[in-house]
Amino acid sequence: MLSRCLVSTVLLAGLAGWAISSGEGRAQEVADPHQIYESQCAGCHAPHARELVTETLDMADGVLISRRSGQPVASVLRQGHGGLSETQIDVMVWLLRDIRLSDQTFYRKCATCHVTMRELARTYLRLDAEDQVVGRYTGTDIAAFLPGHGRLAPDEVPEMLAKMRSHLGISD
Numbered sequence: 001m002l003s004r005c006l007v008s009t010v011l012l013a014g015l016a017g018w019a020i021s022s023g024e025g026r027a028q029e030v031a032d033p034h035q036i037y038e039s040q041c042a043g044c045h046a047p048h049a050r051e052l053v054t055e056t057l058d059m060a061d062g063v064l065i066s067r068r069s070g071q072p073v074a075s076v077l078r079q080g081h082g083g084l085s086e087t088q089i090d091v092m093v094w095l096l097r098d099i100r101l102s103d104q105t106f107y108r109k110c111a112t113c114h115v116t117m118r119e120l121a122r123t124y125l126r127l128d129a130e131d132q133v134v135g136r137y138t139g140t141d142i143a144a145f146l147p148g149h150g151r152l153a154p155d156e157v158p159e160m161l162a163k164m165r166s167h168l169g170i171s172d
């Protein structure tokens with residue numbers, strides 16, 4: 001497994017390569033790895049990398065795979081899909097995997113009934129006037145509702161609420 005330090009070196013190398021090949025010199029935007037996704041992938045896929053991950057990808061034995069074909073994402077991209085360089089592929093897989101791992105609790109405890117956080121947020125949730133997550137139709141205070149629902153441990157509640165908030169921000 002790569003150390004964080006090595007990963008960020010690879011990341012910077014990948015971004016530098018991308019900046020040169022895109023030839024547009026948009027240095028500010030290049031600093032955000034999501035920018036690679038937005039410029040090279042979002043034209044055909046969901047607007048945000050997070051949605052591609054939740055809608056189409058899974059983890060199997062620590063490897064990020066396509067839910068539909070079972071093929072590792074790295075192999076899909078190495079076939080020239082999306083036109084990334086070898087380094088950019090490393091960066092992209094790292095980014096997508098990082099998103100997937102950060103959603104681990106949801107996949108373990110909630111996905112059997114709610115499929116994806118995106119679906120859950122769209123179907124059941126909204127932000128109220130004070131920016132609190134509440135039930136879209138029930139008006140329930142979700143911070144109070146979550147402990148005891150879906151076997152969520154108390155210390156997992158803040159992380160789950162933060163994810164809900166970010167999904168509601170994205171879909172708004």
Ligand code: HEC
Nearest residue numbers: 040041043044056066067068069073076081082083084092
């Ligand atoms: C020209 C359109 C296009 C671009 C650009 C593109 N994709 Fe795709 N991608 C597709 C299509 C269509 C599929 C459906 C798979 C198939 O039928 O081969 C797909 C499938 C995938 C899959 C497999 C998921 C599945 O549903 O099986 C992954 C992962 C993926 N793309 C990632 C990316 C990434 C990352 C980028 C950017 C580097 C990218 N794609 C750029 C069109 C595109």
Ligand code: HEC
Nearest residue numbers: 109110112113124135136137138140142149150151152160
């Ligand atoms: C066994 C199935 C099941 C699991 C697992 C589950 N839920 Fe639910 N969830 C439901 C059902 C059914 C409802 C709608 C009925 C209700 O309000 O209880 C619901 C409703 C909700 C609501 C909306 C409440 C409202 O007032 O509108 C939220 C938020 C929610 N679930 C979050 C989660 C989270 C987060 C997890 C994982 C920790 C999870 N659920 C796990 C079945 C499940």
